[in-house]
Amino acid sequence: MKQERIIQALGNVEPQYVREAAPIEHNKAVQTKIIWGTLAAACLCILLVAIALPKRTPGNASESPENGFYSDSENAQDGFSSDGSGANLPSLVVNGRRFLVSPYLYATDELPEGFTEAGKTDIGGYKDCTYYLNSDVPEWVYVYQEIQTYGDVDETNTLIKVTPHNAYARYVDERLRDRSLVCFNGQYYISQWSVSYLAGDVSKEYYDEMVDKYGIRIEGSAPDGFVSAGMADFSGHDTVPTVNLACNKSANEVYYNPDDPAIVLVRTRWFTAPVGETGETVHDGFDVYILYDCPFGNTENTVQYQGKTFNRSDLSQDTLEWLEWYNGLTEEEQLSISYIPPDLYALCGYPFQSDEEVNAE
Amino acid sequence: MDDKKIIDLYWARAEKAISETSRKYGKYCHYIADHILHNEQDSEECVNDTYMRAWESMPPQRPTILKSFLGAITRNLSLNRYALLSAKKRGLGQIPVLYDELQECLPSPNNPEDIVDDIVLTDILNRFLASLSATQRKIFMRRYWYFNTIKEIATDYGMSESKVKMSLLRSRNALKQLLEKEGISL
Numbered sequence: 419m420k421q422e423r424i425i426q427a428l429g430n431v432e433p434q435y436v437r438e439a440a441p442i443e444h445n446k447a448v449q450t451k452i453i454w455g456t457l458a459a460a461c462l463c464i465l466l467v468a469i470a471l472p473k474r475t476p477g478n479a480s481e482s483p484e485n486g487f488y489s490d491s492e493n494a495q496d497g498f499s500s501d502g503s504g505a506n507l508p509s510l511v512v513n514g515r516r517f518l519v520s521p522y523l524y525a526t527d528e529l530p531e532g533f534t535e536a537g538k539t540d541i542g543g544y545k546d547c548t549y550y551l552n553s554d555v556p557e558w559v560y561v562y563q564e565i566q567t568y569g570d571v572d573e574t575n576t577l578i579k580v581t582p583h584n585a586y587a588r589y590v591d592e593r594l595r596d597r598s599l600v601c602f603n604g605q606y607y608i609s610q611w612s613v614s615y616l617a618g619d620v621s622k623e624y625y626d627e628m629v630d631k632y633g634i635r636i637e638g639s640a641p642d643g644f645v646s647a648g649m650a651d652f653s654g655h656d657t658v659p660t661v662n663l664a665c666n667k668s669a670n671e672v673y674y675n676p677d678d679p680a681i682v683l684v685r686t687r688w689f690t691a692p693v694g695e696t697g698e699t700v701h702d703g704f705d706v707y708i709l710y711d712c713p714f715g716n717t718e719n720t721v722q723y724q725g726k727t728f729n730r731s732d733l734s735q736d737t738l739e740w741l742e743w744y745n746g747l748t749e750e751e752q753l754s755i756s757y758i759p760p761d762l763y764a765l766c767g768y769p770f771q772s773d774e775e776v777n778a779e
Numbered sequence: 780m781d782d783k784k785i786i787d788l789y790w791a792r793a794e795k796a797i798s799e800t801s802r803k804y805g806k807y808c809h810y811i812a813d814h815i816l817h818n819e820q821d822s823e824e825c826v827n828d829t830y831m832r833a834w835e836s837m838p839p840q841r842p843t844i845l846k847s848f849l850g851a852i853t854r855n856l857s858l859n860r861y862a863l864l865s866a867k868k869r870g871l872g873q874i875p876v877l878y879d880e881l882q883e884c885l886p887s888p889n890n891p892e893d894i895v896d897d898i899v900l901t902d903i904l905n906r907f908l909a910s911l912s913a914t915q916r917k918i919f920m921r922r923y924w925y926f927n928t929i930k931e932i933a934t935d936y937g938m939s940e941s942k943v944k945m946s947l948l949r950s951r952n953a954l955k956q957l958l959e960k961e962g963i964s965l
Contacts, residue, residue, distance in 0.1 A: 421881040425874075427900040428924050429854050433847030435908050439920035440846065441810055441927070441935065630912045637909050690905070699902075701909075 432690050508542035510549065510559065510589060517559045517589035521596050522655045523569035523577070524588040526560075533560050533586075550586070557594045557658060557714050560586040590656045592617070593713050598667040600650060600682055600707050601659040602674065604722050607682050607707035609667070610634040620710065628708045632681050635688075637703035644673040644683055658714040661729055673704065682707045724752075728765055737762050782845040789837035796837075797830045804846060808853040814926040815857040815874065816864070825860055829853045854924070877923060880947070884955040907957050911950060918943055919950045 508519045519542075533550035541547050541561055550560040565585045570578045597619070598609035608619060611634060615622040640646075650665035650672045657666045665672070665684065673683040683704035690699050721730050721741050730738060737759040744752060758766070780799050788796035808829050812822035829852045842848035861874060908916050918936065921927040929947075933940045 421878040423897070423900065424881050424884065424904070425858065425877065425923065426855075427897055427904055428920075429851050429858070430897070430901040431904050431908060431924075433842070433844040433851075435905075435916060435920055436847040436850055436924060437844055438913070439917040439924065440807065440850075441921070441925060626914065629914060633910070633912050635909065637906065 508589075509592075510539045510541050510561065512536070512549065512551065512559055516592045518592050518595050520569070520588040520590050520656050522588075523565075523567055524655065525565045525568050525585045526588075527585050529560060529562075529586050549589075557591040558656065559589045561589055563587055588656060591714075593619070594656065594658065598665070598705075598707070599659055599710070599712065600663075600665045600672060600684060601653075601661065602647060602650075602663055602672060602682055603679070604662070604720070605679065606710045606712035608710035608712075609684070610706045610708060613708065613710070620708070624708075628681070628706075632706045632708070635686070635703055635705055636683065637701055640673045640683060640704060641675075643675040643677060645676070647672045647674050647682070650684070658712065660720060662720075680709055723762060723766070728762070732761070732765060734759070734761055786837060786841055786845060789834065790841070797834065800830055800833060800845075800849065801826075804849050807846065808849055811850055811853045811925060812857040815854070815861050821860060821864070822857070825853060825856045828856050832856065874926065877926065880951065881923070884951050884958065903957060903961055904954075907954050910953065910957075915946050915950050918946045922947055 510517055529550060530552075532552040532554055534552070535548055536551040536559075537549055538546045539549050539561065541563060544563050547561050547563045549562070552558070562584060564582050565580070565587055566582050567577050567579050568585075572578055596612055598612040600607040610629060610632075613619045613625060615625045648663055648671065649669055650663050651659075651661065652669040653659035653661075653664045653666045655666065659666050663672060667684070671685040673685075675681075684707055686703060686705045688701050688703075690701065721728055721733065721738065722745060723741055733741070740759050741762070744755065747755070758768075780803065785796055785799045785803070788799060805826060808826045809822055812825040813819070816822050816825065829849055832852045833849060836852075840848075908919070911919060914936070918932055921932045921935070922929075927935075929940050929943050932938075933943045936943070
């Protein structure tokens with residue numbers, strides 16, 4: 419029977435689709451609802467945490483759900499409690515905000531510049547660990563504690579362990595942790611994989627609307643109307659990208675639709691190895707990023723010119739004043755201006771005429 | 780116990796692998812079997828067969844998502860048993876209804892040579908699923924992978940039954956279009 423073949427073939431589709439649709443267990447006090455991308459990132463994190471951070475105290479059962487690092491419950495294994503809050507990860511609360519261990523397990527032997535001692539905390543089974551803050555980087559806290567890795571991985575993607583010793587471990591504001599962001603044209607966009615309406619990143623209505631309209635990932639070439647904006651600068655893990663065309667996930671090509679600023683697309687590649695295939699299948703496509711009101715968005719230090727964003731610190735005072743005047747003009751008036759301050763011209767990447775070309779003219 | 784440890788137990792040929800699998804995923808596997816077979820005893824036997832099949836599969840296999848791996852085995856075993864029971868005029872449930880629904884997706888073969896093999900069909904289904912919105916995809920999978928009723932899906936996703944039906948109709952139409960575009964006959 420033909421229909422039977424579809425039913426049978428569905429049994430071999432990618433495991434992620436099976437897990438994604440797995441039934442909800444109604445006997446739980448709180449139903450598990452986790453945004454898929456967050457879950458995937460959390461899986462990575464808890465795996466790393468389980469291996470590496472921090473060392474448990476003697477006699478502490480290594481698989482006791484209470485210790486928060488290993489748990490038999492599927493939710494805890496994913497690294498998130500049933501409300502998607504990451505309750506099982508090492509965390510601390512500072513000034514009313516919760517910070518969770520970096521999903522990249524970043525740690526350093528030297529206290530990063532600008533951070534100063536701000537107090538003591540118990541964290542991950544350790545007592546009286548000193549933590550450090552930096553008002554210029556409110557999204558991070560460093561905690562001086564025992565570590566067993568710097569978060570580096572080898573060529574097989576296996577975490578490299580080090581002899582346990584004390585170092586400065588990075589903790590990230592829960593509103594930023596695991597969020598893949600793009601800064602483009604003065605706006606912030608967040609990956610549909612990483613956005614969490616449960617955590618309040620966006621409203622559920624907005625999330626559902628965007629998922630229904632654009633999906634989460636697009637395989638193949640860019641949809642009609644989307645053009646390349648160029649390669650995004652990688653701003654670094656756990657960071658808030660602040661300059662135009664920057665991404666905190668990776669340096670990949672960004673596509674946008676001039677007529678539809680609701681989303682941008684970021685090139686990506688993924689692999690599947692479903693049952694029935696003899697090896698991995700490579701898929702090329704785009705992750706969908708949706709407009710996002712980033713709580714860390716810092717546009718005070720940036721300025722716009724023709725839809726592009728520049729750091730104020732990269733421009734002279736004269737140019738900043740010229741931009742203030744220019745941006746106050748109407749679009750028609752702007753079109754009549756042919757002058758561009760030299761430093762802005764250079765940052766725009768416009769070509770310079772060589773002496774030979776000038777002489778030839 | 781995390782999945783990696785359970786898989787390691789299989790690879791170490793430790794019988795504890797079965798009990799840990801049962802403890803963590805027994806309920807999930809039973810859910811799948813029961814939605815196909817609608818019979819406690821048959822479902823239980825399929826779940827037990829799942830453990831044995833997993834035992835035979837690991838090693839050499841090392842599934843990336845153990846839950847889906849076990850679920851797929853349970854589903855296949857349950858469908859096979861369903862076919863056997865149907866031949867004996869036993870068994871009820873959703874499957875005849877689902878077959879009717881899927882009938883509308885199927886283009887007629889123009890040429891016997893057009894008939895595709897299972898690997899190509901699975902690839903097309905993967906692409907089809909990737910093209911759906913997350914919500915549509917979950918609804919489709921709940922219906923045709925987990926064999927849920929419309930009412931169950933509506934309850935779990937907080938939707939009206941008519942909205943679930945509409946989503947499924949659109950998905951089936953999209954699948955039909957894709958199969959036609961690819962010139963696929965079954």
